[in-house]
Structures are given as structure tokens and as C-alpha cells.
Amino acid sequence: MKELDRIRRAFRDGHFELLPIPVYLIKRDGTFLEANESARAFFCLQDGEGTLEQYNIGTFYKNGEEREQLVRRLDESDKGQEKLEAQFHVQRKDWRIELTCRPVADQNGHKIAYLDCLLDVYEEDRFSRLFDHLFEGVFWLRLDGMVERVNKPIVEMFHCARSEDVEGKMAAEFFASKDDWETLTKGLRKRGYIRKYRARLKRGPHSFIAEINLFGRKSSTSGRVIGYEGHIIDVSAQGALNRLLEQLGLGWFEIRHDEDGVDRLFDCNQTFLEVFGYDHRDEVEGKDVEKVNLERDKRRVFLKQLDEHFERGEPLIRYPLTVQNHKGEEKVVEMNVIRLETGRFGVVQDITEEARLKTRIEHLRADVGNMLHSFKNALGLLGDASGSVSASLGLDDQTDIGVDIPTIEDILKTTQEPAQELARLLQGLVTLRDDDWYGQAFSNVEWNNLGTQLGMLRNYQDAHISPAPEIQLAVLVESVIHIQAICRQVRKRTIAKDKIRDIQLKAGDIIRRVAARQWLHIQTEVLALNAEVSTASDYLSHGGPRKVPVVIPLSELLTHALEYVEEYARRKGIDIKKSPRHGEAKIYVIERGMVRVFTNLLMNAIKYSWTRDNEQRSWISVNTRATVEPEEKRNVVVVSIENHGVPITKEELDQGLIFLFGYRGIMSGDRGRPGTGIGLTDARETIDEHKGTIQITSRSADRSEPDNYNKPFITTVTVTLPVAPDAL
Amino acid sequence: MNAFPEKKRVLWIEDGAITEVPYLAAPVITSGKYFLRIVNNVDDGLRQILKENYDVIIVDIRNLPGENKELQKIYRANRTARLGLNLLYTILKPDHEMALSSIPVKHAPTPEDTLKFGVLTVEEFSELREHFAELGLSQDVYSMKNRRLSKKALLELVDTIVDRQMQT
Structure with a gap:
């Protein structure tokens, strides 16, 4: 015992x-x-x-x-x-x-x-995990002031490589002034904690202002104070900036000229190191920057840009740079650099992924542009065929059909007399059926069919048979095709050739008149398609290599655009009303791009115009005026293009859907109108580039039914562009 | 006044969204066998069906509502609503949930009624299979609108329906 x-x-x-x-x-x-x-x-x-x-x-x-x-x-x-x-x-x-x-x-x-x-040990383990994953710098001190443990942010704060570079040292060594440490320890002994104590701490050969919080670390079992724990915040402006930039995923660096005029990397953050492929600050800090990052040629161009900007007293902003980093990775970075008394300070953003995607989109866009360009060849072939096809359809003399697209009603009128003549000829043929000899010319089925078609020729305009003009015309054509086909089957030596020939000639005349109308319609559609394809192709391939702005009177620019659309408008039977004050103000624009914009807007206005009153021609209006924008206090020209036709819904306007790439309006597809959905995207982008604005409104022409999209709407596109400065 | 009283009477309920309407209609008319009436929305279609006795009724599934408020409500909620199906259910299966309550169908549908109907639409048959089964329609009376649509497509569909009626 x-x-x-x-x-x-x-x-x-x-x-x-x-x-x-x-x-x-x-x-x-x-x-x-x-x-x-x-x-x-x-x-x-x-x-x-x-x-x-x-x-x-x-x-x-x-x-x-x-x-x-x-x-x-x-x-x-x-x-x-x-x-x-x-x-x-x-x-x-x-x-x-x-x-x-x-x-x-x-x-x-x-x-x-x-x-x-x-x-x-349980609580200990949990605390360790928390300790290591905190973003703030936390540390433990022993009662005697020795650093027992630090986390990664503390290591970085002191520009050390490993935690061992800090742990085991006396905390006092990190204070620029011993007075601070003594004040701190006195406070600890007296109160048991320190809150928001500001002191200058050493960081390599330099120092920074830090805020320190310290309190007793107690045993979880006994409750006795066994040391101190706390955290440090770098509260220097640079520290705050560092934290902000790190959170934004941006790298920063400071370069200073040394006594020999060599630019040396003075400081940087972790993101900067990662972008440029370095593991630790030691690898770059204090090094001649020429040995740090860029190839010589790129560096020369970059420094030239820097000098030019600095000489003008401007920072270099968003300068894209492709670099091969220390680990051999190709990075695209955006440099933002400002001059300092001692050198320069910069912020770096890694835009490698964005640049890759942007390049891919540019390639895709160019591919689509080229593809569209190739369509122009096919459209060109159609244009080449235009003369001969028109001639074969008798369109050259323009005596009975003219060059404007005739309406269905016009065609029905012009084919009425030939149809009656054909019916008369066919009647003469059909009466031969009962003759023993002539009756052998066709089979019973064919005679019956000829009889049916004769009935059609006599009644195709009867509303009971064909309710709409389009259907009446289609019935006439279909019937004539039947007659032609049956007449081709006539047995030889039964009926005189001239009887059949007269019927075929008359039938051919009717078909030609209808085909002429269809051909004019096709030509008009080709005109529209050609304009769509040309402008879309031009936009997608960035309007070719030259993009030099010029000073040009607005009137001249609009005249160019109107020249592109006048033929299309004429064929569609749409008048263009131009304002008498056709703007003489000059604008400073990339002419090709801006002509393309107005061509697109005018084409849209024509394409989406319609009227239900056949007696009255449709029209679009183009108005211009010069004014001063009260908010911006700048002289501008305003161009308004108005049409009467297909509505744009409120939702599409409110949500800006009509400006989305490839978007086509809900109501735009009716009547088979061709379109790429690119025109308004192009217009807004190009106008934005010229510091202008574009606004679109669409309201019902019938004020009593503002939401009835089955009725025509008045759509107004208003473009504002700054007047060219006098100095230009 | 009907100029061709002996002809079969065909109703085509088609919203006119396709530009080929005249070219599909013309062969039906010039065949000399049919009297064709075209209406451009489901409401007009229903009125015609209830008023006149048609031998063949061709329905477009994607269709416009017309003046009927119930149809307009469905269409406002969904611009791609398949209103042609509402019409078919209203006539052939009035108790079905897709049948319109605002349309008074005077008599219970007969097997002969079912034999009158055909569908010419942009929908794939697989999208309509269940409805066809529910409505008692056969795949023979379905034709799809696509780019390769022959101008005789409507005529052939009408002929098929008439042949089926003759066989029955």
C-alpha cells in the first residue's frame, strides 16, 4: 500500500x-x-x-x-x-x-x-483544421512569447516560404519597435487580451502596419491559460488593396528602379506568382524584371506603349499580352499599369480562358461570314439568269405585266381573257368526243378530265369553288397544266394538229403570265436575300480589313444606304418618304459599317411593311434632324425610320430580345419573310461603337386595340449619332 | 347555291401559316371530285362542322383560336398550343378534358364521324400517337407538312379518307 x-x-x-x-x-x-x-x-x-x-x-x-x-x-x-x-x-x-x-x-x-x-485530442484535431483553412492570419504563442504555430496567410504576410520560417522564433523579433512588443505583453498580463493593437511589423527588409488581436489560450480541459492565440491583419493601404485584389482574382506587382536604373520586381501577390508560373516570391522578388516575364520583342512593344501612355500622364489600361510563363504555359493577361515616383504599379488579370473563347468565337463568326459570302455566288447566278429568264417570260417589253410585282388580282384580270379563250377552244374540242373518229383521240378518263377542266376554266373565279384569289389563280394554273398534259397524249391522226396547237399556245400564254409574276416575286426575294446575306456577311467578317473613320455628311451616308434598298422597295410597292431637311450635319463614322446599319434598318422597314388596303401603296418614312442632347450636352443627329406593318411585341421590346444575336421577332416570320436575326445586333453594336444610341418603339396603328397583334403596328427606329467635332 | 352538288364536301381547317395553301388546295379542286372549303381557325372550323354536313374534315393541329374565348385563353397561355387537338376532342370525345366546354355538341359522336377526320400537320406522328389512339383515328389519315410536301398531299389524304369510308 x-x-x-x-x-x-x-x-x-x-x-x-x-x-x-x-x-x-x-x-x-x-x-x-x-x-x-x-x-x-x-x-x-x-x-x-x-x-x-x-x-x-x-x-x-x-x-x-x-x-x-x-x-x-x-x-x-x-x-x-x-x-x-x-x-x-x-x-x-x-x-x-x-x-x-x-x-x-x-x-x-x-x-x-x-x-x-x-x-x-478530439477538439485539438477540429481546431487544427479550422486553423489551417482560415483566410486570415492566425497564430499561437507560448507563454514565453515564442511563436508556436502559424497558418498559411501569416507565412505569406511575412513573405516567408514555409511555416517553419516563422515558428520557433520569438514574436518580439517580428516587431519593428521593441516598445510595441513590450506594450503588448504588458497589456496581456494586465487584461489577458489585446484588441486592435496597431504596430509596424517587419517583412524582410521592409515593414507593414498590422492590427493585432491576442487573447489567452486556455486548456480545454483545465481552463488554465497555456499560451496566447490571435490574428493579424495587414492594415496598410497596400494590405487592403492586396486583400481586395486577391478576392477579385487579380494579381498585382510593384516594380522599382534601383540605383543603377534597373527595374526590379519589388513586391507582388500570390495570384501574380501563379499567373507567371512561380511558386514563391523569392524566385522573383528583387529580380531584374527583364528576366522575369516577357519575350524581348513583346517586351519592347509593351514598354513603348507604357512610355507613350506615361508621357501623356495616362495609365496603360487593359493592355492584352500573351506570355509564356515560367512553367512554359501560355497565358493571356490584361495589364493595367500606373506610374509611381519610384517605378510602376500594375494589376494583372488572367484572361487566358476568355481569350481562348473569344478567339474561337471570332473564328466561328468568320466561318459563318465566309459561308454566307459563298451564298452570294448562288444569288449572283440567279441575278445572271435574270435577263434571259425575264426575256423568255416576255418581261422585256413590259407591255402587259410591267416590272412592279403585279398583285394576284392584277394577274387574275390579265389571265381572264386568255382563260376564256382557252375555254372556248377546249369546248370546241370536247364537242368532238361523240364523233366516232375524233372520239378516239383520248381515253374516256382523259375526255372526262378535259370536261372537268373545262368546268374549272369557266368557274375558277366562282367563290363557291375557289374562295380566295390566291386559290383561284392556283386552280387556273393547275387546270391549265392538266389540259396541257392531256393534249400531249392525243392519238395521232385523229384530230387536226392545229386544234391541239391552238389550245397548247393559249395554255402556254396563261402559264407564262403567271410564271412572270412568280419570277418577279422571286427576283424581289433574291434582292432581299442578297441584301441580308451581304450585310450579315460584312458584319460577321468585321467589314473587311479597313476600319478607318471618316467625316461624312449624314445625307450622303443615308443616300448610299437608300440606293441599296430602293429597287427592293419599288418592287414591293413601297414608297420611301424622305424628310426635306435631309441632314447636312457631318458625322465621324466608319462609313462602311454605318451604311450597313442604315441599309439593315431600311430593309427591315420595307420587309416588315404591309397594308390591307390594296388601293393604297405602303410607305416608310425617313426623317432626320439635328439637336443638342441636354444630358450629354453634345450636338447630335437623329434619324427616325418609321414603317406600318408587322408588330414587335411589348415583351420583345422591354426585354431587349430583338437585339439578341440570331433572334427573330415573334411576328416576323409570317408571310415567309427571310431574315438572319443579325441586323439589329449589328446595328446596336456598331452604333454603340460610334457612341450613339438606338431606340425602337412599336405601337398599334389602331389606338382602340393597342394589344391586337393581328393589326398593323407603327414601328419607329430612332438612331442618334454625335455630330463630328469641328476640329475634324 | 352549290354548283357541284354531287361532289364530296371537304373542310380544311388550316391557319394559313404555310405559303403552299393554294397549291395544295388547287389539285383537290381541279380533281373535280370535291367541293373544298378552307377556314383559318379552330373556332370557324367548329362552327362549320356543327352547321354543315362535311364528308371529309382535314385538321391542322397547330392552329389559331379565332373568336372563341376559351380557345383564345388556351392560345394566350401557350402560343404553340395544339388547338386542332381541342377541336378533335370536342367533336369526337366531348367528355375528354381537352374538349372545349364552350362548344355545344348536339349529338354523341358516331363511328362515321371518326371516319371523316384527317390530320395534316407539322407534328411528327409519334407526338400524336397517343391522341390518335384516344380519338380512334388511324395513322392512314395523318400526313405531315414538311419541305418535301407534294402538292398532291392534301388530295391524297382526302382520297384516302373517302376510300376508307367506301370500304366501311
């Missing part, structure tokens, strides 16, 4: 009270005999003479069998002391505990008690 007594006496003498960890003595069956203050606090044991023996360690194990296993292990062990792990459930929490257990034997060597020390 001597050993057991000796240990109990040590407890009673308070020797274990100094230890910051729970220590206790238990019998073999788990009954508590002694416990130090930490153990009593941890297990929540009532303090007092003889009260400890009412507690048993077994009740604190999460799993009762675990204690029995540990006791067996201790019995089998020859060691005087064993390190074990167990899971306790104390204070309503689970604790993974590491404990050391020393058996206490009697005089015969029987193990009668155990002296245990606990170390909480």
Missing part, C-alpha cells in the same frame, strides 16, 4: 494541482480515489472529503466495454505506464481522449489502482 499512499499524499499536498491537464487516481474497479482540479472540472466531480468515491470512471466511457478492454490490456502489459485512447462522454459531448495510465500495485505486485492523465 506504500505506493498508493504516497500518490494519495501527493494529491492532498497539491502536487498535481499545478498540472494543466486532468490527473486522477482510481481503484481497479474504477472508483475515484483522488482527482486534481482539472480532472474535477472536466468530469464535473463534487469536491469534498470522501465524496469522490461515489463516482466511477466506467460511467464516463461512451462504451462500457471499452474500459474492460483497456483494463485487460493493462493487466497483460509489462510496461510501467501505457498510452491509451478512449472515447468519453462528458459534459454532454463526445471526447476522443488520449490518456496515459500507470498501474499502482500492492506489496505482492497486484494491480490495485491506476493513475491516469488525460489529453483531449
Whole structure:
């Protein structure tokens, strides 16, 4: 019993009270005999003479069998002391505990008690993970001021490579002034914590202002202060900027001229290092920048740009640069550089992925542009055929059909007389059916069909048979084609050739008149398609290599655009009303692009015009005026193009859908109008580039039915462009 | 006054969205076998069906509502609503949920009614299969509008429906 007594006496003498960890003595069956203050606090044991023996360690194990296993292990062990792990459930929490257990034997060597020390490892592990993943700099100090542990942001803050470069050193070494450290420690001793203490800390050969928060680090088991923990924030302007830029994913650098006039990288952040392929600041800091990043030629051009901007007192903004970084990766970066007294400061954005996507889109766009361009050949072939086809259809003399597209009603009128003549000729033929000889000219089915078609020729304009003019015309054509086909089947030597020939000639005349109309219609559609394809192709291929702005009177520009669309408008039967004050103001624009814009807008106005009144021709209006924009205080010209026709819905206008690339208006597809959905995208982009604006409104022509999209709408496109400065 | 009383009467309910309407209609008319009436929306189609006795009714599935408020409501909610199906259900299956409640169908549909109907539409047959089964329509009376649409497509569809009626 001597050993057991000796240990109990040590407890009673308070020797274990100094230890910051729970220590206790238990019998073999788990009954508590002694416990130090930490153990009593941890297990929540009532303090007092003889009260400890009412507690048993077994009740604190999460799993009762675990204690029995540990006791067996201790019995089998020859060691005087064993390190074990167990899971306790104390204070309503689970604790993974590491404990050391020393058996206490009697005089015969029987193990009668155990002296245990606990170390909480569960909380420790959780804290470590948190510690390492914090974005702020956190650290632990020992009571004597030695740095015990730091996380990664602290390592970076002090421009060190590893945590070992900081840990193990005395905290005082990092203070630029020893006074600061002494003030800090005095405060700690007095209050137990320090809040928002500002001090200058050393960073290599330089220093920075930091805000420090420190407080006592207590043992989770005993509650005693076993050191200090805290965090540091770099509160210098540069530190704040660094944090902001890091959060934005931007790199920054500072370059300074040294005494020999060499540009050296003075400082940079982690993102900068990553973009340029370096692992640590040491690899670049203080190095001649010529050896840090760029190829010589690119560097020369870049520096020239820098000098030019700096000489004008301007920063270099959004300068794109392709670099091969230190790890051999090709990066595209956007440089933003400003001059400093001592050198320059810059912000770098890695735009490699954006540049890759942009290049891909540019290639795709050019491919589509080229593809569209190839369509122009096919449209050109149609144009080449135009003369001969027109001549074959008798369109050259323009006597009976003219060059404007005749309406269906016009064609019905001009074919009425030939149709009646054909019916008369066919009637003459049909009467021959009952003749023994002539009746052999056709089969019964063919005679019947000729009879049916004769009925059609007489009644095709009867509303009971063909309700609409389009259908009447289609019935006439279909019937004539039937007659032609049957007449081709006539048996030889039955009916005089001239009878059949007269019918075929008359039938051919009717077909030619209708075909002429269709051909004019095709020509008009080809005109529209050609304009669509040309403007879309031009836009997609960026209007060719030359993009030099010129000063040009607005009137001249609009005249060019109107020349492109006048033929189309004439064929569609649409008048263009131009304002008498055709703007003489001059604008400073890329002529080709702006002509394309107005051609697109005018084509749209013509294409989407319609009227239900056949007696009245449709029209679009083009108005111009010069004014001063009150908000911008600048002289501008305003061009308004108005048409009467296909509506643009409120939703499409409100949501700006009509300006989306490839978008075609909900109502635009009716009547088979061709379109690419690119024109308005092009218009807005190009007008934006010229610092102008474009606005579109569309309202019902019938004010009593503002939302009836089956009725015509008045659509107005208003383009505003700045007047060219006098100096130009 | 019907100039050709002996002809079969054909109703085509087609919203006129396709430019080929005259060219599809002309062969039907010039065949001399049919009297063709074209209406441009479902409401007019329903009125015609309830008023006149048509031998053949060709329905476009994507169609316009016309003046009927119930159809207009459906169309406003969904511009691609298949209003032709509402018409078919209204006539052939008035108890179905897609049948229009605002249209008073006077008599219960007969098997002969089903034999009158055909569908000429942009929808693939697979999209309509279940409806055809529900309505008791056969695939023979379906024709698809596409770019290769023959000008005789409507005539052939009408002929098919008439042949089926003759066989029955």
C-alpha cells in the first residue's frame, strides 16, 4: 500500500494541482480515489472529503466495454505506464481522449489502482483544421512569447516560404519597435487580451502596419491559460488593396528602379506568382524584371506603349499580352499599369480562358461570314439568269405585266381573257368526243378530265369553288397544266394538229403570265436575300480589313444606304418618304459599317411593311434632324425610320430580345419573310461603337386595340449619332 | 347555291401559316371530285362542322383560336398550343378534358364521324400517337407538312379518307 499512499499524499499536498491537464487516481474497479482540479472540472466531480468515491470512471466511457478492454490490456502489459485512447462522454459531448495510465500495485505486485492523465485530442484535431483553412492570419504563442504555430496567410504576410520560417522564433523579433512588443505583453498580463493593437511589423527588409488581436489560450480541459492565440491583419493601404485584389482574382506587382536604373520586381501577390508560373516570391522578388516575364520583342512593344501612355500622364489600361510563363504555359493577361515616383504599379488579370473563347468565337463568326459570302455566288447566278429568264417570260417589253410585282388580282384580270379563250377552244374540242373518229383521240378518263377542266376554266373565279384569289389563280394554273398534259397524249391522226396547237399556245400564254409574276416575286426575294446575306456577311467578317473613320455628311451616308434598298422597295410597292431637311450635319463614322446599319434598318422597314388596303401603296418614312442632347450636352443627329406593318411585341421590346444575336421577332416570320436575326445586333453594336444610341418603339396603328397583334403596328427606329467635332 | 352538288364536301381547317395553301388546295379542286372549303381557325372550323354536313374534315393541329374565348385563353397561355387537338376532342370525345366546354355538341359522336377526320400537320406522328389512339383515328389519315410536301398531299389524304369510308 506504500505506493498508493504516497500518490494519495501527493494529491492532498497539491502536487498535481499545478498540472494543466486532468490527473486522477482510481481503484481497479474504477472508483475515484483522488482527482486534481482539472480532472474535477472536466468530469464535473463534487469536491469534498470522501465524496469522490461515489463516482466511477466506467460511467464516463461512451462504451462500457471499452474500459474492460483497456483494463485487460493493462493487466497483460509489462510496461510501467501505457498510452491509451478512449472515447468519453462528458459534459454532454463526445471526447476522443488520449490518456496515459500507470498501474499502482500492492506489496505482492497486484494491480490495485491506476493513475491516469488525460489529453483531449478530439477538439485539438477540429481546431487544427479550422486553423489551417482560415483566410486570415492566425497564430499561437507560448507563454514565453515564442511563436508556436502559424497558418498559411501569416507565412505569406511575412513573405516567408514555409511555416517553419516563422515558428520557433520569438514574436518580439517580428516587431519593428521593441516598445510595441513590450506594450503588448504588458497589456496581456494586465487584461489577458489585446484588441486592435496597431504596430509596424517587419517583412524582410521592409515593414507593414498590422492590427493585432491576442487573447489567452486556455486548456480545454483545465481552463488554465497555456499560451496566447490571435490574428493579424495587414492594415496598410497596400494590405487592403492586396486583400481586395486577391478576392477579385487579380494579381498585382510593384516594380522599382534601383540605383543603377534597373527595374526590379519589388513586391507582388500570390495570384501574380501563379499567373507567371512561380511558386514563391523569392524566385522573383528583387529580380531584374527583364528576366522575369516577357519575350524581348513583346517586351519592347509593351514598354513603348507604357512610355507613350506615361508621357501623356495616362495609365496603360487593359493592355492584352500573351506570355509564356515560367512553367512554359501560355497565358493571356490584361495589364493595367500606373506610374509611381519610384517605378510602376500594375494589376494583372488572367484572361487566358476568355481569350481562348473569344478567339474561337471570332473564328466561328468568320466561318459563318465566309459561308454566307459563298451564298452570294448562288444569288449572283440567279441575278445572271435574270435577263434571259425575264426575256423568255416576255418581261422585256413590259407591255402587259410591267416590272412592279403585279398583285394576284392584277394577274387574275390579265389571265381572264386568255382563260376564256382557252375555254372556248377546249369546248370546241370536247364537242368532238361523240364523233366516232375524233372520239378516239383520248381515253374516256382523259375526255372526262378535259370536261372537268373545262368546268374549272369557266368557274375558277366562282367563290363557291375557289374562295380566295390566291386559290383561284392556283386552280387556273393547275387546270391549265392538266389540259396541257392531256393534249400531249392525243392519238395521232385523229384530230387536226392545229386544234391541239391552238389550245397548247393559249395554255402556254396563261402559264407564262403567271410564271412572270412568280419570277418577279422571286427576283424581289433574291434582292432581299442578297441584301441580308451581304450585310450579315460584312458584319460577321468585321467589314473587311479597313476600319478607318471618316467625316461624312449624314445625307450622303443615308443616300448610299437608300440606293441599296430602293429597287427592293419599288418592287414591293413601297414608297420611301424622305424628310426635306435631309441632314447636312457631318458625322465621324466608319462609313462602311454605318451604311450597313442604315441599309439593315431600311430593309427591315420595307420587309416588315404591309397594308390591307390594296388601293393604297405602303410607305416608310425617313426623317432626320439635328439637336443638342441636354444630358450629354453634345450636338447630335437623329434619324427616325418609321414603317406600318408587322408588330414587335411589348415583351420583345422591354426585354431587349430583338437585339439578341440570331433572334427573330415573334411576328416576323409570317408571310415567309427571310431574315438572319443579325441586323439589329449589328446595328446596336456598331452604333454603340460610334457612341450613339438606338431606340425602337412599336405601337398599334389602331389606338382602340393597342394589344391586337393581328393589326398593323407603327414601328419607329430612332438612331442618334454625335455630330463630328469641328476640329475634324 | 352549290354548283357541284354531287361532289364530296371537304373542310380544311388550316391557319394559313404555310405559303403552299393554294397549291395544295388547287389539285383537290381541279380533281373535280370535291367541293373544298378552307377556314383559318379552330373556332370557324367548329362552327362549320356543327352547321354543315362535311364528308371529309382535314385538321391542322397547330392552329389559331379565332373568336372563341376559351380557345383564345388556351392560345394566350401557350402560343404553340395544339388547338386542332381541342377541336378533335370536342367533336369526337366531348367528355375528354381537352374538349372545349364552350362548344355545344348536339349529338354523341358516331363511328362515321371518326371516319371523316384527317390530320395534316407539322407534328411528327409519334407526338400524336397517343391522341390518335384516344380519338380512334388511324395513322392512314395523318400526313405531315414538311419541305418535301407534294402538292398532291392534301388530295391524297382526302382520297384516302373517302376510300376508307367506301370500304366501311
